[in-house]
Structure formats: structure tokens, C-alpha cells
Amino acid sequence: MKNLDQIREKYKEQYKEKIGKTRIVVGLGTCGIAAGGGKVMDAIKEIVAARGLDADIDFTSCIGMCYREPMVEIALAGAPSVIYGDIFADNVEALIESHIVNKTPLYELACFQIPGDATPYEGIDIMDKAPYYEKQIRSVTSRLGRINPESIVEYIATGGYEGIEKALQLDRMAVIEEVKKSGLRGRGGGGFSTGTKWSFVYGAQGDKKYAVCNADEGDPGAFMDRSVLEGDPHSILEGMMIAGYAIGADEGYIYCRAEYPIAIKRLNLAIAKAEEHGLLGDNILDSGFSFRIKIKAGAGAFVCGEETALLNSIEGLRGMPRVRPPYPAHKGLFGKPTVLNNVETYANVPFIIRNGADWYAAMGTEKSKGSKVFCLTGKVNNTGLIEVPMGITLRDIIFAIGGGIQNDRPFKAVQSGGPSGGCIPAEHLDTPIDYESLGEIGSMMGSGGLVCMDDTTCMVDVAKFFLNFTQLESCGKCTPCREGTKRMLEILQKICDGNGVIEDIDTLDRLCRVVTSSAMCGLGQTCANPISSTLRYFRDEYEAHIIDKRCPAGVCNALLVYTVLADKCTGCGACLRACPAGAITGEKKQPHKIDPAVCIKCGACIQKCKFDAIIKA
Amino acid sequence: MSKVTLTIDGIQITVPKGTTVLEAAQQAGIFIPTFCHDPELSRPGACRICVVDIPGARNMPASCVTEAGEGMVVYTDTPAIIEARKTNLELLLANHPEDCLTCHKNGNCRLQDYAYYYGVRPGAFTGEKHDYPIEDDNPFIVRDMNKCILCSKCIRMCEEIQGNNAIDFSFRGFSAKVGPAMGTTLSDTEISNCVFCGNCIAVCPVGALTEKAMLGKARQWEVEKVTTTCPYCGVGCQYDLNVKDGKVIGVTSTDGDVNGRALCVKGRFGYGFIHHPDRLTTPLIKKDGAFVEASWDEAIGLVASKLGAAKDTYGPDAVALLSSARVTNEENYLMNKLARAVIGTNNIDHCARL
Numbered sequence A: 001m002k003n004l005d006q007i008r009e010k011y012k013e014q015y016k017e018k019i020g021k022t023r024i025v026v027g028l029g030t031c032g033i034a035a036g037g038g039k040v041m042d043a044i045k046e047i048v049a050a051r052g053l054d055a056d057i058d059f060t061s062c063i064g065m066c067y068r069e070p071m072v073e074i075a076l077a078g079a080p081s082v083i084y085g086d087i088f089a090d091n092v093e094a095l096i097e098s099h100i101v102n103k104t105p106l107y108e109l110a111c112f113q114i115p116g117d118a119t120p121y122e123g124i125d126i127m128d129k130a131p132y133y134e135k136q137i138r139s140v141t142s143r144l145g146r147i148n149p150e151s152i153v154e155y156i157a158t159g160g161y162e163g164i165e166k167a168l169q170l171d172r173m174a175v176i177e178e179v180k181k182s183g184l185r186g187r188g189g190g191g192f193s194t195g196t197k198w199s200f201v202y203g204a205q206g207d208k209k210y211a212v213c214n215a216d217e218g219d220p221g222a223f224m225d226r227s228v229l230e231g232d233p234h235s236i237l238e239g240m241m242i243a244g245y246a247i248g249a250d251e252g253y254i255y256c257r258a259e260y261p262i263a264i265k266r267l268n269l270a271i272a273k274a275e276e277h278g279l280l281g282d283n284i285l286d287s288g289f290s291f292r293i294k295i296k297a298g299a300g301a302f303v304c305g306e307e308t309a310l311l312n313s314i315e316g317l318r319g320m321p322r323v324r325p326p327y328p329a330h331k332g333l334f335g336k337p338t339v340l341n342n343v344e345t346y347a348n349v350p351f352i353i354r355n356g357a358d359w360y361a362a363m364g365t366e367k368s369k370g371s372k373v374f375c376l377t378g379k380v381n382n383t384g385l386i387e388v389p390m391g392i393t394l395r396d397i398i399f400a401i402g403g404g405i406q407n408d409r410p411f412k413a414v415q416s417g418g419p420s421g422g423c424i425p426a427e428h429l430d431t432p433i434d435y436e437s438l439g440e441i442g443s444m445m446g447s448g449g450l451v452c453m454d455d456t457t458c459m460v461d462v463a464k465f466f467l468n469f470t471q472l473e474s475c476g477k478c479t480p481c482r483e484g485t486k487r488m489l490e491i492l493q494k495i496c497d498g499n500g501v502i503e504d505i506d507t508l509d510r511l512c513r514v515v516t517s518s519a520m521c522g523l524g525q526t527c528a529n530p531i532s533s534t535l536r537y538f539r540d541e542y543e544a545h546i547i548d549k550r551c552p553a554g555v556c557n558a559l560l561v562y563t564v565l566a567d568k569c570t571g572c573g574a575c576l577r578a579c580p581a582g583a584i585t586g587e588k589k590q591p592h593k594i595d596p597a598v599c600i601k602c603g604a605c606i607q608k609c610k611f612d613a614i615i616k617a
Numbered sequence B: 001m002s003k004v005t006l007t008i009d010g011i012q013i014t015v016p017k018g019t020t021v022l023e024a025a026q027q028a029g030i031f032i033p034t035f036c037h038d039p040e041l042s043r044p045g046a047c048r049i050c051v052v053d054i055p056g057a058r059n060m061p062a063s064c065v066t067e068a069g070e071g072m073v074v075y076t077d078t079p080a081i082i083e084a085r086k087t088n089l090e091l092l093l094a095n096h097p098e099d100c101l102t103c104h105k106n107g108n109c110r111l112q113d114y115a116y117y118y119g120v121r122p123g124a125f126t127g128e129k130h131d132y133p134i135e136d137d138n139p140f141i142v143r144d145m146n147k148c149i150l151c152s153k154c155i156r157m158c159e160e161i162q163g164n165n166a167i168d169f170s171f172r173g174f175s176a177k178v179g180p181a182m183g184t185t186l187s188d189t190e191i192s193n194c195v196f197c198g199n200c201i202a203v204c205p206v207g208a209l210t211e212k213a214m215l216g217k218a219r220q221w222e223v224e225k226v227t228t229t230c231p232y233c234g235v236g237c238q239y240d241l242n243v244k245d246g247k248v249i250g251v252t253s254t255d256g257d258v259n260g261r262a263l264c265v266k267g268r269f270g271y272g273f274i275h276h277p278d279r280l281t282t283p284l285i286k287k288d289g290a291f292v293e294a295s296w297d298e299a300i301g302l303v304a305s306k307l308g309a310a311k312d313t314y315g316p317d318a319v320a321l322l323s324s325a326r327v328t329n330e331e332n333y334l335m336n337k338l339a340r341a342v343i344g345t346n347n348i349d350h351c352a353r354l
Helices: A005-019 A030-035 A037-051 A092-101 A152-157 A162-169 A172-182 A194-203 A224-231 A233-247 A261-276 A307-314 A343-355 A357-361 A394-401 A435-440 A459-473 A479-496 A503-518 A522-526 A529-537 A539-546 A574-578 A604-608 B021-027 B079-094 B110-118 B153-162 B199-203 B265-269 B296-314 B329-343
Strands: A023-027 A056-060 A072-075 A081-084 A110-114 A210-215 A251-256 A292-297 A338-342 A371-378 A384-389 A411-416 A422-425 A449-454 A562-564 A614-616 B003-008 B011-016 B141-143 B168-170 B177-179 B209-211 B224-229 B238-244 B247-253 B284-287 B290-293 B321-323 B348-350
Touching (some): A030 A037, A037 A056, A072 A092, A152 A233, A162 A343, A172 A233, A172 A343, A194 A233, A194 A338, A210 A233, A210 A343, A224 A371, A233 A251, A233 A338, A251 A261, A251 A307, A261 A292, A338 A343, A371 A394, A384 A394, A394 A449, A411 A459, A422 A529, A459 A479, A459 A539, A479 A503, A479 B079, A503 A522, A503 B079, A529 A539, A574 A604, B003 B021, B199 B209, B209 B247, B284 B296, B329 B348
Parallel strands (some): A210 A251, A210 A338
Antiparallel strands (some): A072 A081, A081 A110, A371 A384, B003 B011, B168 B177, B284 B290
């Protein structure tokens, strides 16, 4: 068998030379581009050319600090890399002036530094010690924001394709045993042992087998897979190749949602480069193992993230779940034995094979090993992509990494696992996170979305939001999901509109029970979790809506009454002028009044009032 | 063949391996309701009305797609199962017209039967109901998608037995609907590829699909079903003539030996000749330029004498016989004998060969 030693040495040299120069790197993941990274890139090119500066310009993907995008990394030759946040077209010139021309970091915009072998700058956090990263570990995400994701040179120079090289020298069953021993469990949310799943496909009879990657990430507030796909596409290919070798597949499919165009572009580039290098195709590295990967773009159905619906979709059928059993391991894509794993699961595999199962199993809890990538979003100060060891507490994630709740408001709940997950209240903040513990408290690991909520969030409204989502995304095949989600949503809407009756809670309870237990696929079986968890932990809010006709969080418009506090009102007339409905009356310098019958509850008056004299309750 | 023994509601039953829990229960005489299950079609496990309790299973498995296992214990009527069935029936009724009084399927509707059996009444859930226009722009099939419970039997019948793929699901979730591609109707045959065999009607468990010509003609219990063989071609499909007051009001599928429930457009819908005023009921003989009613003896005698005369005058090969695909093989055989043995000519042919 051939090896990559020669090429790896060459690429390591090239990479070392590249990062040894003065360089400017812009974060161009979807988050960076959305925040204006493209314009920053254009500005940098212009400034560097105009001033004739000796600096390489490059791009990378998201390093995780989405709340500081657009981000720019600058390193002088032989000096530490400094990663800056909130860089826009209007402050980028000052940044370059300071860091490159005057050789002084722009301290006020610096997020952290990565010194490498150089002497660190004083006054800038080193990455591992920066508050955002201190409790994180970077394993699957280690290349994110650090390499150019479109360069196979940088992937190979940083240990890429060492995993497949090592795997090809092992017996196929030994590869599966290694993955089993690592304790890796499905990162798409199911949490099934990856090695065990592979062994089923290994043992299944079939003249052809497939390795399929589920990149149809669709949960609201989840972007883990997108970040990995955009930031380290080769790691997915390598993970799939290792799986393909282990189970005896010669073909792989990546089912990626079409809403991820950058991910698809980078995957296509990665596949082309890997083929050029003989890492995909026939007789890979003269090992006798052949493997090809195709990309199938989804057409925008959430249910296609369900594994059997995904397989139907690849086959050109309507994306509707199939009955299981038979499981894909025995009868999967085109009726052949198929291993189906999520992006993050595959991305973990090269690291496990390269560093060994023990290295991986040393991280995490007894039953949930390794790290997990989460997306921290909602009312938290630091929103972004994080990778933490299994077993970390929600408190550490939300307060140490996330920097607490915005505007110092009280934490109310966190929704984990997207629309299939549940709302976890403050009393469970210290629960160590793993597959089992999240299930016990009425939520689930899911794919890794964490949506934080403060006291201005109405839990009935949150349940309604998620039900609206699942109701729209139900495929319509089975009765409880198709009809049940619709009725649950209608009842929630009724409660939010102030028309709820106390029996509605029992009806919701019954619908949750029946839909969960009798629906056909994972979407239906979990879609009631946002309701059942909020009923479990925030029943009083439902009762307040129904009995007192009051929304404690002040969100449900139909239940709010806008009132002027006479003792605070100065009679300035700002609210009166702002009211589009003509609901406010009052003489100048006299307290004003709002006629609730005319008020359309738009909130314009509250925004205009400088004296906090208008309240909604 | 290996066998497995399982216990359903305390009744032990041994069935061949591969038998579903539903089939095993049916063999044991235990009732489990079904909407989407059909023994002749593939099994989507979709309607969830046949769920059962199998201790150890993660959820409530659908008995129609769960294989009976050795030592398996199944309960079909626990409070949780009954609650799930009733709730799912309530959910279906919540999005179903309450017009059983005038529905053609009244008395022959599974939704109605199960609602009755489980004591489920409409109105448990209020909210949006579908308000689709009724599709009746073709002469044969009326599609009322407001009554459809999306069991998908019609889709599978069309795909798996008829092979036309005229209809499938479109849209998602609550908006999911069965119909031809591009939102068109069956009558748009360029797109729908529908041949109006009506086999979809034969499997519809509710009143969503009905025979247009039968609407308003008879309540289900007034109809006498007379099983007979279709006269159109030699295949010999069997079907039920639906007879009310001595008149054929329509054709419905029966379980025919050669055709199952499948029929073609002619067999299912081409019965209009039976009571048509233009239908010939006695032989006619043209006399002085006008047809006059005659007896069979008279007519056959006339034909025999004319054929005999032609043969005598011009030889047997002056006579040719053309037989029909609408008569039986035996009758065609006799025709052949008449040509070759009686008349003495090989001039015999048959419309199916043209």
C-alpha cells in the first residue's frame, strides 16, 4: 500500500511557510459573510494593494464566536495570530494601520490570540484561556477558523487523511471495534452507538452497500453541521471513507440541504481535490479499497432529516419516512445495507482512528463519551458555535461560555434539541449534559441547538413557535402527526389569544401522549416535547393565560393592556403622536389615557415614552 | 416453514414466521381496526389506528407492520391503546365533513364503523377543516378530498396493481392531499395518466372516492350484489352488479378469482347498455325496408337458409365468419366448428386479432 508520507511532508512545508508570513485572514463562513465579511475582504484587498503592503490575504471559516463576526485574524511574520471581532469596512483600515503598519495590535477589538511558538502579546487573552474558550475543547472543530477550508494542502498538513491511511492498514472489523471502543454515539440526536451500527451493516448481506451522511440540518437555531461542513469538509469525506471501508461500501452520498450553498460548494471542491490526490476513486492508496462520494441537495423538507425519508429523497421518491424495521442497516438506500450517520459523527471518526479510542473515551461521561458541538443562541450574550466535553453543565455553557443572559435579565429556560427537544428550566442548570440526563428531564440531546430564554419569553408562545414549525414540516403520512400537530397548534393559539379554557390543558396533555406514542417517525414522536416540557415546568404560565387571561412575560398581544401611569406621565404628547390608531388622548402637560378598545397593541407608544410611563400587562 | 407462538390478549396462537401481529390477531379472532392496511398492497404503517401494546417496545407499534415474534406478548385493548385509537379517530373526524346522512358510503364506511364501535363523536376538536372543491369533471369518478383520510390505498392500488401512477401525495402536513401531479384533475389525462379503471374507488375506506353514476341511486343496504362475469372480453373478470329494484345501478369490485378487485373502465363503468332503450332485446328481420321484430327460431332459420343458399350457389369459401371477443372461449370454439365442420370453410376470424 502507498502512503501519504511524502506528500504530507511537502504540504507541511508549504503550510509552515504560508503561516510564517505576515497575513490577514477573514472569516468567511456563512455567519461571517452574513455579518459583512465579504465587504471586509474587499476592503482589505484594496487597502493592501493601495498601500503596497507585504501581507498575504486568505480566508477561513467560522471559529465559533458568531457574536463577534465579521472576524479577522492578523499575524505578523514570526508573531502571534490575533483574532479580531466586529471588523467592518469602516474600521478595517484602522486595524491594518495599527497591526500591520505600526506593528501594534488594536487591543480594543482583539478577541484573543494564538501565539504558536512566538512570544504572546500582553493584554490579549490566549485562546485557551479566553473566557469563551476556557471550558471548551476543540476536537471536531479544531480546524474551524484555523485552516482554509478549500485547501487540501492545509487539511493534509494538519493531520488530515491520516485516519483513513491508518484504517486501511487495519482489518475492517478492527476499525469497527475501535469506533465501538471509543464510545462514539450518533451526534444527530439518536445517540445510538456508531460502532454497533457499523457492525450491523458489516454483517448485513448485500452485493452493494452505502455510507450516507445526513447533512440535512434543519432545527431552528442549529448550525453545528453547517459550520463543520464549511470549515472542515475533508473531515466528513475522510469519516465516510473510513465507514465505507469498515462496512464494505464503495459508494457514499452526502444529503445536504440546499440552503447550505457554501457547504455544498466546499464539499464539491473537497471531493474534486480528494479525487485528484487519489484519495477517492478506485483502489485508494493501492489498498484495493474503492470509494466514491456523491452529493444530493435536499429540496427544503425538515422531515428529510429523518433517516428513512432522507433515503427516499435520495432515491427520487417523496420525502416520507418508511416503516422500520427493516432498518437502513439491512435495507437502506436503493434497498441495500446502508450506514447513515450525521455530519458531526463522521467528522469525529478520523480523530478517533488517528488518536485512538482511548483518547476519545477519556472525554465525557460514563455513557456519553467525547465532545459535543452545540449552537448557543437566543438571549445569551455570546452566541456561537461551541464544542464542550459531554458532562458539562448547562450553567457552564450558558454562564461561563455564553457570558450569561443579555442585559443581565434572569435566565428562564433553555430549549435543547430544537423542535424535538424540551424547555429546561433553571432548576436543572446544574445537570451534567449527556444523552440520558437530557432525556430524564424531558428534553433531548437532539442535534445540539441550545436556545436560551429570559423572563421576557412566554413559554406558551415558545411551545406555539415550535409546534408551528413541526406542524408545517409534518410530512402528512401518519394521522397523529398530521392532524395532531395542527390541533395542538390551534389550542396553543387559542390560549395565547385569551380564549383558552382550563380543559384545554388536559386536551393538550392527551394529544401529547397520543401523538408521542402512536406517531410513525421521530418527527411525530418528539414533536410534542416543547408542549409537554413547558406543561411540566411552566404549567402556571398556561394557567395564567387561561384563568387570569394574563401573559406573565408580556408577550401574547391579545392578553396585554397598555396603560399610562398617571404619576409618571408628563403629558409630553410623544405617545399620542406616535399612536397609529388614535387610541391615546390627553391635554398637554396632563396625564394621557389609552382607550383599550381602540388600541392595536403595536407598542409604538412605549418605544416613544421617555418617562417609562406606559406599561403593558 | 418455521413457526412462532405469541400471546395476544391472553390467547396463544402459533403462526408461520413472517406473519404480522395484525394477521395473527385476525387468525385468533381478535379485532384490530385498520384503515391503510390492505393484504394486496404494500404496507405503509401510516394510519396508526391498528397500534397495539407490546411490552418492551419503545412506542405503540402498528400491528400491520410488526412481525410476530416468538414469545411475544401483545395487548390490543389496554386503556392507552383505546385512548390512542379514539383520539386518532377524533382527529380524523375533526377534519371530515359531518354529512353521513347524505354520504353515498353511509353504511359501508370504516370511519363511521370505528367511530360507532369506539363511541367517538365529532366535535372533540374544533378548528380548521379542509374546504376543497369536489372533483367531478369526469364521467366516472367523483373525488371529494374533504372526506379523504389519507390512508393512501388509492395511491398504492394505482401504482402497484394498475401500474398507472395517476395519483400521489402532494403538499405537506395538514395540507397533504392525494391527487394527480401539478394539482390537476384526473380528467387532465395528459398529466394524470388516469385510465378511469376506478380501482381506487374499490379500496377507498371512506366516501372520498365514489362512482359518479351511482350517486343518489341507492343506500348501501338497499343494494343487492350479484356476482357475475364481465362480458366485455375473454379475461373473465368477476364483479358485483349492484341491483336495486331489479335494475342494475352500477358495478363494484368483488374478490374475483382472476382479477381480484381490479377492473377496467369498460367493466366498471360500461354497463349503461343494460337498461338502454336502444338495446336490442329480440332479433329483427328487415322486411320491405323496415326492421320487424322476430322470434329466435325465425331469425336463426333465416340465417341458416341464407348461409345454406350461399354455400350451395357459390361454394363454402363464399362464406366467412367473424367471431367476437365478448363471447366465451367455448362459444368461439363452437363458432370455429360451425365454420370448418358445418359450413366447410376456413374463413373464420375474430375481432381480437384485428
